[in-house]
Amino acid sequence: MTKSTLTPLGTTLLTRRTLLTAAAAGAVGVSLAACAPGGTSGTGTKTLKLWSDHSTEELAGIKQVVADFEKAQGGSIKVEILNIADGGQYYTKLKTAAVGNNLPDVFYVRTFDTAPFATKTWTRPIDDLIQRDSTEVVPDDFWAAQTAQFTYEDKVYALPYDFSNIGVYINKSMFEAEGIPLPDASWTWDDYYATAAKFVKKEGGKQTRWGTTLLTADWYMLGVFASNGGKVFSDDLTQCVINSSENVATLQAMLDAMEAGAAPLPNATPAGVDPFSGELAAMYIMGSFATTGVRASVDGKFDWDVAPLPNGSTGTRGVSCAGGGWSIAGSAGDVDASWELVKALASPAAQEILIVEPTRSVPGRQSSAEQWAEQAAASNEPPASIQIFVDQMKTDAIDVHYPTFWQDFQTIWGNQIGTLGAGGEPAAILANVQDETNKLIARS
């Protein structure tokens, strides 16, 4: 066998290697080019990136607002929208982008995010811009409570989109069928649980109807605890103080309702079935943002409305509020163009498209809220008493500020409150939440 017969494979491989090396270099080049940030194109058009966290229906409205904005700018600004409908995924994307110094110019934030994002300089304070364009922005038109929630160390970090609070959704048909009077604004948490107990229905040893669903969402519970005289955070927002006798009593009442069957135990209602629209529960504690969703899912099957939250032992309702808004990234390249977009997204015209017309949530502008109430009344669509969300905002909203460690608190709260009704004792749950949160604060 000659040497030459041993080498054809090697000869071919050298050629292939050259080819592969060139291909690798090309691919790396293309990849790097794809990573290049946007900015101003050769035609002079600026490109802004906008990230949002909304449903498909809301996204259609946002696209319309953005299209109107681009038109108004005479084609000098183009906006690229990225919408991530899942809240958890949205925040993961946002945080990884922030750590990679690759945040979009403008992005959707919630009032929970103000302090955590501001301390990391992910968002830019916009006081100077608001002051410069105050005639156009009309800052007094926003809810004072929401502006306060978007404020960190005396600086404002976002313009509002919507401002939500919580009410009790009522299946009126079920109340009428059982001959139970509808609640009025004076009802208390005791009345609420007693009313819920009247709807309990069991068939063949299995419970098939409950009086109400319970909501244990962290920000909502701040208000419920407050209505019974309890606090969750210290006044300076540096410590968790949730483990108090008042708060234990609040959780105990919820647990009693579960054990009596007035409210379902965790994971007791059928998975994938909304208990309210599925007529498994007569009442449903939910946010103002859910009105359009409930309207669609009930779809005329029964009459329903909303009622104000019950009063607590302090004699107050204690409604916690939270909302969304639009921030400019601390790293935004073109602040002026980004600010123009933020103004457009928070303008009365945008509020009309995004919130008034679909009568969802509560608009971030008080003037739009009036329009919103008129629109709701004229539409003859449930809930007839939608105005209660605005009234609660005006009269019952507690002064809530979300601390820098809010997301850690959410994780801990979610992990512990899941045991309520599954063997967890209220006192132990609250002690654990407080202990773990304060340990995390110390570590951070």
Place this chain on the structure above:
Amino acid sequence: MFDTSRPTRRQTGSSLRRKEARAGLIWVQWWFVGFLLFTLIPICAAIYLSFTSWQGIGAPQWIGIDNYVEILSGDPVFWKSLRVTALYTALALPSGLVLGFGLAMLMNQKLRGVTVFRTIYYLPSILSGVPVLILWMFVFNRDFGILNWMLDLVGIPAVPWLNSEFWVVPAITVTTLWGVGGSVIIYLAGLQGVPTELYEVATLDGAGWWRTLFTVTLPMMSPVVFFQLVLALIGSLQVFAQAYILTGGGPNYASYFMSLYIYNEAFIGLRLGYASALAVILFILILLVTAVVFGTSRFWVYYGDSVEGDES
């Protein structure tokens, strides 16, 4: 002029080996680029960050071994997540191996229509994880789930599968076992490679089913079992999606696996230095356990009569 001298067997083999190695390196270069960019560099970065207090902004602050000291001495959630991960591994690993091997034995029978069953058992493996887990939430529902309905038929009271600190890990294990079809295919390929003459000899020698299993099938299948054991062990220690989707780590951290803890520290709390230290500890743990398994393999894994270094 031709070189007519005959190359020695050693020279020819050496040259071929070099060429093969070169060819192999060229073929793996794309993989190597990916490994470098997405595995090796991130691992090195994580090791460095584990000695810092980096929270995603500014330059990482070097704090030495403080993160490790905090994790090992002052973090009860770490020990809880480690216990939960170990419990899951102890449940999922042996049951997955036995179930996979047992099903493969059944699927290896020469029966009419057995391919239909093979397809049925393999199907769960090709379904995407998240939608499947959503379906499992229906199954585990306390009052309306099919599992509790079946228990009710035999008089067993409803179990709060995903809300009980005791039952949540066994429930998650069941969701994992549902996808055992993937390993069944590999076992099946191994079983079909066992020489039939070995079974014929065993039969002639009067060996029964169990005797044949332990003296022929298992020894011949031991490399496949070893492969599956290593993969399943690493997978079990890295379990994440089930808890992320089904329970969020609850109730009361009863399903707070190490990977979920790392994820939450990194992407919720943005304590990237601390999360990196947790990741390094998990990495070392996996490395040690895998090394132990490899170390024991020479006692129970049978590679036939091949001689190392045989070039023929």
